[in-house]
Amino acid sequence: MxxxxxxxxxxxxxxxxxxxxxxxxxxxxxxxxxxxxxxxxxxxxxxxxxxxxxxxxxxxxxxxxxxxxxxxxxxxxxxxxxxxxxxxxxxxxxxxxxxxxxxxxxxxxxxxxxxxxxxxxxxxxxxxxxxxxxxxxxxxxxxxxxxxxxxxxxxxxxxxxxxxxxxxxxxxxxxxxxxxxxxxxxxxxxxxxxxxxxxxxxxxxxxxxxxxxxxxEAHASLRDARERLVHGKRLAAIGEMVANLAHELKNPLVTIGGFAGRLVKGLPSDSREHQYADTIVKEIGRLEQMLADLLAFSRKPAICCNICDVGEILIDCFASCATTLEDHGITLARSFESGPWTTLGDAHQLKQVFLNLMLNACEAMPDGGSLHVSLGKVSLDKKCILVSIQDSGGGIPADMLPKIFNPFYTTKPNGTGLGLAIVNRILQNHGGSIEARNEGNGAMFTVTLQQAEAH
Ligand SMILES: Nc1ncnc2c1ncn2[C@@H]1O[C@H](COP(=O)(O)OP(=O)(O)OP(=O)(O)O)[C@@H](O)[C@H]1O
Ligand SMILES: [Mg+2]
Incomplete structure (x- = not known):
């Protein structure tokens, strides 16, 4: 059963x-x-x-x-x-x-x-x-x-x-x-x-x-990458248009500036007309500089590579911004470790990097302050050169920090916002890098370059 x-x-x-x-x-x-x-x-x-x-x-x-x-x-x-x-x-x-x-x-x-x-x-x-x-x-x-x-x-x-x-x-x-x-x-x-x-x-x-x-997660990061690519393409198209425009604007500006310069020379220096013409010359100079920056950013820069001494480039920059430092009442302190600090690069472009950083620092300290530039090694085992530029201008708000290297990002009424974008691009082309952070009572930019043996 x-x-x-x-x-x-x-x-x-x-x-x-x-x-x-x-x-x-x-x-x-x-x-x-x-x-x-x-x-x-x-x-x-x-x-x-x-x-x-x-x-x-x-x-x-x-x-x-x-x-x-x-x-x-x-x-x-x-x-x-x-x-x-x-x-x-x-x-x-x-x-x-x-x-x-x-x-x-x-x-x-x-x-x-x-x-x-x-x-x-x-x-x-x-x-x-x-x-x-x-x-x-x-x-x-x-x-x-x-x-x-x-x-x-x-x-x-x-x-x-x-x-x-x-x-x-x-x-x-x-x-x-x-x-x-x-x-x-x-x-x-x-x-x-x-x-x-x-x-x-x-x-x-x-x-x-x-x-x-x-x-x-993989899907989200793929979507991000796609958006960045589309954004990059759009930026490239805008860049090309801006470069063409900048190029076309340069010629008439040179003509206007040239004639205004002649007026300055021909007019009595105490006349109001002289003052007007002088203002035209100065403003044209500013516009020309802006266009030069725009062109520099939109062109892929050709690097003229040579062994160059970063210490000498920095000293050259100090000379170029000496009057600005004096006008703003800024004291310059430098601490250079003993070198040689040679790198393979384009001295002209590297000067542009440090000059942009020093001028930004000066602009952050309109009522005076201190600028500290140091040059040394990253660490004993790494063949890298480290340059840091530190100011006492109050620093950069934390929410702005991720944006300052973006092209056209500026907080200044007359800025183009291209300074740091150009700096970043030049350093990338040199195999170097830059970082920004707040330190003490100001901003600190740290540039890393690869060291090269001088022949
Ligand atoms: N040392 C600094 N201290 C405080 N803020 C800074 C400093 N350097 C850069 N910045 C901030 O980063 C922004 C972008 O700087 P960037 O050099 O790219 O452009 P800009 O100085 O505004 O204009 P441009 O350099 O084209 O004249 C500045 O507008 C400023 O807000
Ligand atoms: Mg700037």
Whole structure:
């Protein structure tokens, strides 16, 4: 005669099967890692499943190998697991509301779990079994009692607990720890069996979610790169147009400037007309300089490479801005380590770099201040030359710092905003670099160039 299943046992099996189906459907329909962790732990602790009183989830950091506490859920914080009915009994799933997620996240227990990190490479029986052998740890088996995992569990104040690995594609992604501290109810064979089934599905779902996040990140960075490319192309088209315009404007300006210069010479120096003509000459000079900057920026500069001495270039720059320093009441301090400081580059363009930085510093200190220029090595083992130009002009607001090297970014009424863009471009063409930061009560620009042996 065939054995038949008693009705109570059959009802229990049906309940378990329904829970497993619901859990499986939930895992398949949830892709966000955060929500997934809440659903997994809520599923293990909710009143509808009555499996465990507390559940904690730790995920393994791939780089450090550490197990990082992600979430802890207790039956007090578990409310709100909704059953979303499907087309038939087997396609229903669970869902959880955002306010329940927030409540669970902010609970003291969850914060305690989140502040816990467990070293996964320690020699502990629990860790070895769960992380390395991918096997369930059942209550009563020995832990090492000294490692962070054992210490953590000891601090939770429980006697009986179980730990299940979250495994996907042969790798342990993390662990789930469960216990029953309020009732001290024993964790029996059926509970462990259930935990194992749920952890198996949760492992795959967590892996899918991590992969999905990675794909999303890659997609976002691809979209960024595409936007930068389109923006770059647009800038290049504008640059070409500006260069043509600048070129066409230069000739009439030279003519106007030339005639105004003649007027200045021919008019009596104390007349108002002389003063007007003189203003025209000065303003034309400024416009010419602006156009020269625009052209310099839009053209790909040809580098005339020679061995040049950075110390000499800096001294040349000091001479060029001596009157500006004097007019602004700025004291110049220089500290040059003993050289030689030779680099392979275009001395004219490198002078443009340092002069632009020094003039910016002067413009930042209209009422005087101090300019400190230093020259030295980056470090003993690197063949790099470091030039820093520091002023006491109040510095650059933090939100502006990322923008100052952008072409046309200026805060000055008469600036073109091309100075630092040109500096950056020249240094890139020389295999060098520049960084800006605030130091003391001003801005500090640090230029790095490659050192070259003088022949
Ligand atoms: N030493 C500095 N201290 C404070 N702000 C600075 C300093 N150097 C640059 N800046 C800021 O960076 C902006 C961009 O500088 P950049 O040299 O590119 O253009 P600009 O000086 O405004 O105009 P241009 O150099 O074309 O005359 C400046 O407008 C200024 O706001
Ligand atoms: Mg400038």
């Amino acid at each position: 065939e054995a038949c299943t008693p009705p109570i046992q059959a009802a229990k099996q049906l309940d378990e099967l329904t829970i497993l189906y619901q859990f499986s459907n939930t895992m398949l329909s949830t892709i966000r890692l955060n929500k997934l962790t809440h659903l997994i732990l809520t599923g293990l602790t909710s009143g509808s499943t009555m499996l465990f009183e507390r559940a904690m989830l730790f995920l393994r950091n791939e780089k450090t190998g550490m197990l990082l506490g992600m979430l802890g859920v207790t039956q007090d914080t578990v409310g709100g697991l909704r059953v979303v009915e499907g087309e038939d009994a087997l396609s229903s799933r669970w869902d959880i509301d955002d306010d329940v997620i927030d409540h669970q996240r902010e609970s003291a227990f969850s914060k305690h779990v989140r502040s816990t990190r467990i070293e996964a490479s320690v020699d502990c029986a629990i860790i070895r079994r769960v992380i390395h052998e991918h096997r369930l740890y059942a209550p009563g088996e020995d832990g090492c009692q000294v490692c962070e995992a054992c210490d953590f569990i000891h601090r939770l104040g429980v006697t009986a607990f179980a730990v299940a690995p979250l495994v996907a594609r042969g790798k342990a992604l993390g662990i789930i720890v469960v216990d029953n501290p309020a009732s001290n109810k024993a964790i029996d064979h059926d509970d462990l069996h259930f935990l194992q089934l749920i952890a198996n599905q949760a492992g795959m779902a967590v892996e899918n979610s991590i992969l999905y996040n990675r794909v999303e």
